[in-house]
Amino acid sequence: MLTRLTGGRVFDPANNVNGEVTDIWFRDGLICEPPQDPREADATIDLRGKIVMAGAIDIHSHIAGGNVNTARALLPEQHLAERARYARLPFAGAKWSTFDTGYRYAEMGFTFVVEPAVLPINAAQAHAELADIPIIDKAGLAIVGNDDFLLRLLRDRADPQQVTDYIGWVIHATQCLGVKVINAGGATAFKFNQRHMSLDEEVPMYGVSSRTILNAVQRAVVQLGIAHPVHVHCNNLGVAGNVQTALNTIDAADGLPMHLAHVQFYGYGDEGDRGFSSGASALADKFNAHANITMDVGQVLFGQTVTISGDVLRQFEARGIANPNKWVIWESEDGGGGIVPFKYRQRNFVNALQWAIGLELFLLADDPWRLFFTTDHPNGAPFTAYPELFRLLMDRDYRNRWLSDINAEAADICLLRHLDREYDLNDIAIMTRAAPARLLGLADRGHLAPGAVADIAVYEEQDDKAAMFARAHLLFKDGQKVVEHGRVTRNCFGKTHAVAPEFSTDIERSIGNYFDRYHLVDMEAFKLSGDQMQETLGSELVVH
Amino acid sequence: MSATDDNTTMSPAVNGRATIACPFCALACDDLSRPVHNTPLSTEQIPCRRAVTGFNTALSNGQAHPQIKGRDCTLDEAVEHARQLLQNARLPVIHGLVGDLQDCRAALHLAACFGGVVDHRSGDTIAEQLSVLQDSGWQITSLGEVRNRADLIVIVANRLDETHPRLQEKLFSANGRLHAEQPAEVVTLADKRVSILGEVRALFHQRPLPDASEDARRLHRKMADARYPVILIGAVDNESTELVLRAASGLVRDLSHERRAALLLLGGDIGSVSAQMVAAWHNGFGIRTAFNRGYPQQDLQRNAAARLLADGEADLMVWVGSLSEQRPPAVEQPTIVIGHPAMAFADQPPEVFLPVSVPGVQRAGFIHRADGLRMVPLTSIVDSGLPGSLDLCRQIAANHFANGVADAD
Ligand code: SF4
16 A cells, blocks of 8 residues: 655654655555655545654653552552543553553654663563553663672673673563663662662672763673663752762763763752752753763653652652652562652742753753653653643743743743743654654664655644644554544554664573572573563564 | 672573473462473472462363353354353453453453453452552562562461462572571561551550560561561451551551561462553553443442442453362352363353463463562463463454454544
8 A cells, every 4th residue: 555645844854854845655564765656646645734754752751560550550549531532442541551651642643662661570561561552662671780690790890791791681581672770779779778879889788889880781782782872860860969960970971872861850959048959051061062972851840740760769768758648669679669659839949940950951952863852751740741841842932931930939040041942843853753763773763764664643733832742633653544633543553672682692501590599580481582572462572 | 609600500491491380379480390291290290289289270171162051162152142241231340360461451351342340359358458559558579589688577477378388488498598698587477467566666666555465575676676677468367458558568667767678468369460460551540440431440349349249230240260260159140251171160050151271381371470570471381272361352352342453433
């Protein structure tokens, strides 16, 4: 089936198409060259007055796994259904279910989402949940850095090749697209009653610092040739003055690729009467000067949400501010984490400043190819708030109206009121399409050139950018029309993407011994195979 | 001991998958040797009586016929009859869920398609736990963490040998432990557990408690000395799960200000952890969630399967139980059984019996370990030719969402 999309304004920054009216052709699931004779089209769709982009990609959104699922059960009051939706789709109206996650992302024109925190021992469940998210494609990042096996290798000053092989093995065993480090060593330090972990502090009993762990993982990822750089959740999340931690971590990266996650939560100075200020300009300056660094923002938006994180130190410290007052802290083999509900209030000084700091980072960062659009769903805000964020970035007047509505002191001291920059559609297409595909190493998506997967989002051009991006006019997933007029009209299931870097399986001798000695798990049973992914977890695996 | 030390005992796993996992209790041990085709197993081969029974029953019952009202019929007839019953039901209850990931998915799909409610056979215990979680949350740990690092384990459970037969071996007799020379000290609270836990808590708060029991004083001293005390909660007889859990959870919270402490929740019945977990990601809430209004509504009391059936609010029961040959409870309502092929109904056959393959024996699957942290893969050992529950339920619901794909408007 050959389809022609005609008359739309196309934003395809990977191919230097910036708002030109041009045709997009696709055959079955792939974008193709136009045929000699346009009459060959089996279907022609008139998109005059519409905006055409590749399907959007979210590189950091907590959509599956133990933490997310526990948060669901902990907070039934946060996702009560107000009305029946999608009567003919499975699990219609089940807000915040895996099903709802897929429908909602699709409505906004997203076609690929990365769950950035797959604890290896929990990987099968994470993949089972991902498999039950309809429409979109997905991938996971495997958490390392608090795993006893790795910390032992580092403590014993093992040959770096062993670290590399071990990281390769973890990715292989968990069927993930890359690795994530969360407060390196922090969850382990917590097990020894340490309630704080800084970049150069040592993990008790192991004698290695966060810096050592980060560097080792970073080198392993580079050596394995994994496209996505190590995905880092720094130390000291959420603490006043922590911008210094982020700056030091950028230095610690030592010129090698590193991705810093949800940097808004590290954009905090400790100046002023309240000891809390914006560190956005220092962080943005450092970022602009370091081409090896990529970041996503983790924007805060006002309202009720829940924070979920593998940073057990941070979550434990935050339990006192849980709103509503209930929380879960958990620990486990090689990790831990917590679930703390939270309400960001616009009249609250700190919350208002957090909101401003995120936007400042967006507006001060020079290179949209290295800065990514996230709310760290659901930590800063649920992903369903993205359209609001697009509007804030694209509409200075709208931003300024908000500034007069937030805590006045925060509005006064923040830089935001002085920033005039407005994102245009090309910037948005870079930040949510072309750049994430490049960062994740997905050559066949994020753009609209022949050969790319026919994941295509079409929007109705409108002045109100929130309205425009809330409901895609059309969404094609693998060439199939799945959304029309902002409503999911067809259910299908996307695939799960992973990488399979080469490593020496000799490492399995040590890992197997280690498992036999300390684990309740058989090493072979720990590894997820492609067959299991397909047949029992229920998701087709695509290996890049 | 270092991970890189040269060790003489090499993992048997290095040369390929040598072991299989057992789905017959919430420990989901994955270290059993693969039974040889159709020969009866013994406890020498597999160090667990419960597992031996489970495997042998499934291995020797690879065949069963679909039935309508006790009479053999074709699979198509049984599926069609089940579909008719579900389509005509006002409020079907999908009950049992004594199964794995696939069974839960199957049950949930039926509930969503036909506007029903799902509940597990031991839904009361799950609901009591959920009500504590939803009120206050908790601080928990995992089986592996307790095995490796706990120095004091306080057991609040009855019949542990029966519910988790190899717990002793797995948790308390471990030789290699992380950063711990000694095995953990184990204290079992036999009775009056809610009040003892309450007294210990008061003692930690230094409240004057002149008549605190000796048990409470002893436990207080032990917990005060421990570096990492863990309260293990399993099936509790004669006391309310909810009260025990609240008392233990409060104590752990208090302790954790100063030191590491945690609850270890052991889950209960076969499949109960998977039932709650899988239901939560499908419908947002978990078990006891009704779909009869088109959107999900959880009500831990109102939507109890036993109550809905006893009060006549539900008009059809679907029993999903691929891991146990135990018959479903007898109810007034017509019953569809999607179950273990060894199920026998004496003289009370259900309206429809659809035998399905047993996960871990006749088909592959996944089941949650007790602590919910890990889904353990289940292997297919023999091919029974029976359908899997998920395929079967998709067939039953085919007109609703064919293969999970809705017909577009
Ligand atoms: S303890 Fe439970 S899981 Fe382990 S072998 Fe026995 S029945 Fe199976």
